[in-house]
Amino acid sequence: MDITKFVELSLGSWRSQRSAHHLAFRHFEEVTSNIDIIALKESDKEVIDLCQLYKIDPALAAHPFRMSWEGETDWDEKEEPFEGTTILVPIPDPDNPKVGRLLRDMGYAETIPSVGQYQITEDGTFVLTTAYDRAMAEEKIWFINPNFRLRVSLIKTSQGSGVVTASFSSETRVLDPKS
Amino acid sequence: MDITKFVELSLGSWRSQRSAHHLAFRHFEEVTSNIDIIALKESDKEVIDLCQLYKIDPALAAHPFRMSWEGETDWDEKEEPFEGTTILVPIPDPDNPKVGRLLRDMGYAETIPSVGQYQITEDGTFVLTTAYDRAMAEEKIWFINPNFRLRVSLIKTSQGSGVVTASFSSETRVLDPKS
Structure with missing residues (x-):
């Protein structure tokens, strides 16, 4: 597994079930969503702009x-769309194809641009660590088969x-996204 | 990480939040439980009996x-204790301390004795695979710190x-289990 294979496997439409455990108050949040992942070109203006924002x-x-x-979440007792x-x-490390940086125009823990560090472990898990001003996010994503993947995120x-x-x-x- | 370290870290009392995704009907199940893990001795009769059951x-x-x-689950719309x-x-492989078999007197997917294969990956994740008559179970357990661990199970x-x-x-x- 490398970043090329990982992105290729990720392209497409996904139906997601997500459970969040808010640990301090032992709360469960349930989220269902549909996710679309599409390839961009390295030459797309939005890609170039994001690189330039980080001076890369x-x-x-x-x-x-x-x-x-x-999607929808049951947070706060009502279904919130x-x-x-x-x-x-991805900005792969030129010296090591298993690690690199991941630029994002909107972060997960805070809604501002972010840059994370990724690595792909021996067993094919994509591990991303992102430091924000007031939080750190750690995410692991791995494929069980080409049509099923799991994602664990920690804040x-x-x-x-x-x-x-x-x-x-x-x-x-x-x-079949039409179905 | 090896099996010795993994078991030592696991000993104690744990407060667990578990979310199960029943994929075919996109159902969320929420489970809260308290888990106690205590060391046994290799010489305990129940340990020897279990080994003999598997002719080990x-x-x-x-x-x-x-x-x-x-614990309690919200399965079936009511809180079921x-x-x-x-x-x-654990029966470590004499030739490789990172892999082995795990005997259990009651399985997870079916309530009969089971024997699974474990390995400990490079990044310290304990991975257990167990074949049952009508199902396979795959479990990953890893520590974020000595007081917090995650477990992903697939049936x-x-x-x-x-x-x-x-x-x-x-x-x-x-x-403090008393608190």
Whole structure:
């Protein structure tokens, strides 16, 4: 598994079930969503703009993609619809194809641009660590088969010691998005 | 990380939040439980009996333990209390300390004795695969810190192709079980 294979496997439409454990008050949040992941070109203006925001040579970008989602959460006792979209640009380390940076135009823990560090472990898990001003996010994504993947996300305090929220997504590929 | 370290870290009392995703009907199940893990001795009669059930030399057993739990699930729209206990006996491979078998006197997917294959990955994740008559179970457990661990469990069809249930537990150590 490398970033090329990982992005290629991720492209498509996914139906997601996500459970968030808000640990301090032992709360369960249930989220269902549909996720679309489409390839972008390294030459797309939005990709080049994001690289320039981080003062990174756009020639280093590999396999940029756009992720969009829409869904519902039962947070706050009512079904709240939500939607969003973000651009993600991997910048592989030229010396090690298993690690790199991931640029994002909107972060997960805070809605500002972010840059995370990724690595792909021996067993094919994509591990992403992102430091924000007031939090740290750690995410693991792995494929059980080409049509089913799992994602575990942690939001930690900025020192990285305490885990605030642990969440788990099971994502099933929608083979015919029209259905 | 090896089996010795893994079992030692696991000993104690844990407060667990578990979410199960029943994929076919996109159902969320929420489970809260308290888990106690205590060390057994290799010389305990129940450990020796379990080894003999599988015709394994009890001298090969290392760090056997007992796991007990009690909790509540919201399955079937009502809060159902449940409890259970099981003995687990690791049988490390004499040639490779990172892999081995795990004997259990009551399985997870079916309530009969089971024997699973475990391995500990490069990044310290304990991975257990157990084949049952009509299902396969795959479980990953890893520590975020000594007082917080995560567990992802999959129940697959016996051919291993389809995932039926994906579940996620976040487990926080109870530092003072009296509180």
